[in-house]
Amino acid sequence: MDESTTADAVVGIVDATAADAPDVTALATAVERAGGTPVVDDARALATMDLDAGIAAGDRALVEFVRARIDAPVLPVETTPSTRSVPADDADDAIAAVVAREHDTATRRTLAVNAPGIDPVRALADVTLVTSEPARISEYTLRANDRIVGQFRADGVVLATPAGSQGYARAAGSHVVAPHTSVLTAVPIAPFATNADDWVVPDDDVTLTVERDEGDVSLRIDDTHVTRIGHRDVVESTPDDSLTIAVTPQSTGPWPHALEKH
The missing domain is CATH 3.40.50 (Rossmann fold)
Incomplete structure (x- = not known):
C-alpha cells in the first residue's frame, strides 16, 4: 500500500x-x-x-x-x-x-420532495402520507407525469425508491425493485378495499394529493415527520442527485454487486 x-x-x-x-x-x-x-x-x-x-x-x-x-x-x-x-x-x-x-462504488437514486410550507427535502428511501390517528381513513390521488395513476381510500400511502422498496413499502405489500431502475413503487397503507392496487411508476415526476382528510395527515420522509398535509395539498417528488456508496468486500446487500453495474 x-x-x-x-x-x-x-x-x-x-x-x-x-x-x-x-x-x-x-x-x-x-x-x-x-x-x-x-x-x-x-x-x-x-x-x-x-x-x-x-x-x-x-x-x-x-x-x-x-x-x-x-x-x-x-x-x-x-x-x-x-x-x-x-x-x-x-x-x-x-x-x-x-x-x-x-473500494468500489454503487449508487442509490434519491428524491427531491416538495410540499407546502417546507423547503425541499432530499429522500433516500421513502415518502409517506399517513393519518396521525389510527384507523382514520383519507383519500389520496397518485399522479405520474401529470396523469392520474390511482385514487384510493386508505390510512396512508408509501412512495418508495428502489432502496426503500425493501423497507416499510414492502411490509405494506409493495413490489421490490432492483437498485438501478428509474422507478418508484407506491402502495396504500391499510386500504379501504378488498383487492387494493399498488403501482410501479417512472420516478421523473410523481405527486400525491390528499383529496379528503378525516383527520390530520402527516408527511414522513425516511421515517421522520416533516410537516402536516391538508386537504388538496400536493406532495411532489422528482429525481435528485444519486448517493455514492463505498463498497468493500465486507459490504452486504440483497443483490449481487454486479447487478448494480450497468
Whole structure:
C-alpha cells in the first residue's frame, strides 16, 4: 500500500446519536489505525468540509448524510441491507479499504420532495402520507407525469425508491425493485378495499394529493415527520442527485454487486 495515498485521507463520521447506532469512537479509531484522519460531527458541519469519504453509523446517520448533501462516498455501517451496509464486526477492514481508496462504488437514486410550507427535502428511501390517528381513513390521488395513476381510500400511502422498496413499502405489500431502475413503487397503507392496487411508476415526476382528510395527515420522509398535509395539498417528488456508496468486500446487500453495474 502506498502510504501517500492514505496519509491525507479525511473521513467524516456522521454521529446521529441514535441508541442503536454503532460506536462512533470505535469507527474513528479504525480510521486512525488505517492512516486516515477522522472527523466526527453532525452532517451539516461535515457538509462544509473537503472530505475524501464518509461513514454513516446507522440508518439515522445515513439519512442525515443524504439530507446534508455531503459530497463524498459514504460507507454505511449497520444500515438497511439495500444500502450495501457493512456489519459493525467487519467495519475495521472495510474502513481500511476506504481510507486506502481500495473500494468500489454503487449508487442509490434519491428524491427531491416538495410540499407546502417546507423547503425541499432530499429522500433516500421513502415518502409517506399517513393519518396521525389510527384507523382514520383519507383519500389520496397518485399522479405520474401529470396523469392520474390511482385514487384510493386508505390510512396512508408509501412512495418508495428502489432502496426503500425493501423497507416499510414492502411490509405494506409493495413490489421490490432492483437498485438501478428509474422507478418508484407506491402502495396504500391499510386500504379501504378488498383487492387494493399498488403501482410501479417512472420516478421523473410523481405527486400525491390528499383529496379528503378525516383527520390530520402527516408527511414522513425516511421515517421522520416533516410537516402536516391538508386537504388538496400536493406532495411532489422528482429525481435528485444519486448517493455514492463505498463498497468493500465486507459490504452486504440483497443483490449481487454486479447487478448494480450497468
